[in-house]
Amino acid sequence: MSERIDTPLISIPRLGYGTWRLSGAEGQAAVESALSLGYRALDTAEMYGNEAEVGAGLKASGLPRGEVFVTSKVWWTHLGPEEIRAHCEASLERLGTDYLDLYLIHWPAAGMDLPRVMGDMARLRKEGLARAIGVANFPPGLLKRAIETGVPIATNQVEYHALLSQDRLLEITRPNGIVLTAYSPLGQGRLASDPKLLAIAERHGVSAAQVALAWLLRQDGVAVIPKAARPESQRSNLEALSLAQRLTEADIAEIDALPKDQRFVKPDFAPDWSA
Template identity: 60%
Template sequence: MIPLARSSRIAIPKLGLGTWKLAGPEGQAAVESALALGYRHLDTADRYANEAEVGAGLAASGVARGEVFLTSKVWHDKLAPDALRRSLEGSLAKLGTDYLDLFLIHWPAPDMDLAAAVAELERAKSEGLVRRWGVSNFPLGLMRRLEEMGAEPACLQVEYHVLLSQRALLDWCRPRGIALAAYSPLGQGALASQQVLAEIGRRHGASGLQVALAWLLRQEMVVAIPKASRRETQQANLDAVPLAEKLTAEDVAAIDALPKDWRRVNPDFAPDWNS
């Protein structure tokens, strides 16, 4: 059973399936496999160009729509209200659903009218097209801007793993009931070679990657969405859920002591992360 990150703003499964680069028949099969194993949280985006496959996988799985937490996102060049609405409607059509559990602004844009975008998100929420809305890749300064406008995002999705601290954002989000969803929670697989993680894993009969995931899952209001196309990898990620409760204080201290400045995702259109 996957626990929930729960607050007055959101209740979201702490482990989900990230679907970036999962397209075509492989993408649909990955979604079906994850749902068969017990996943109930799927994360996609207009930019991934795989919403049709994600929707087909959900439909073929036999799992009721209401049992699955479904997230999609709007790209940063579609944040004007009309464009945002068209993107949302396109996502709903491709996913074959009447609503999203969570709809995110995928990246901020320097010239965006944030207030207008938020107003459109709130309108979509009031119409039942989205249950909750949030943002992705927003630094602390933009989160403060949202609060200053009276906006209440339910989730912030950012890169977060054992080698990249998000302490400032966590300290901001937690008291407000905002879930922090970690994408690339395994450093896109690169954490497999991290010796500290491997050593901790050996003590628990687990892999270093499972330890890295467990470190995230044990944290209050933190959600992880690792991509996994193979059933074996999906199951290994699921097995990190009970491992989260078995990590010792010494294990956690050793992980906390690792460098925390290794960012994997930093495109040329990224915001100033320190702003």
């Protein structure tokens, strides 16, 4: 299994580092730690309020900019005419970089002019502010409409874990060369104590969290961005890459049999996921 997913647009690390709720000096230290352990993808967003810390952590790591894949996102209230570019430039300034590897629409806005919004995103790529663009939290119907605009999409970042199916989205992303990036891959911590995953973990001498990540990592066209503040957890998550190759068909069948209807990220502005 390759540690990167090659798409027609860009090569995306299969395992990245999520930074939601990591801020201040501790947030910067967590980013530095993750990079020192071997992570080469950082995921942030303007809404996280931590782009400056992520950028400082990247700079302090001493790694060449080209070796680290940096993703940020524009908030759904900032999708108006002329807004997207301004917010992208502000993110770049806070991060201390001239370009993003990936820039996403963080959430869709109800009633947005999708062709115009996608066109504004495409211009960022044309002008070199972002190497690739994508979306996040787009349900199947809306993702199809975004694809129909003709703007190349690198990823759709959504909640995805062993308790939530994303089969409908994967049926769209895979044939279109779009990576499905899984956030909250541990079900906001719940999977770390799931009895089925604990039993599988015991057989392999690993943790249930590692099993949950490995189940995702072995899937075609799926990238994963777990958050972990402590170096021990960061290292543990990295080790899930090798575990993904050791899970048996029986292990996978047990995880596949878990209920897949539990969504934990449900803000008031979320789209209709059934659409």
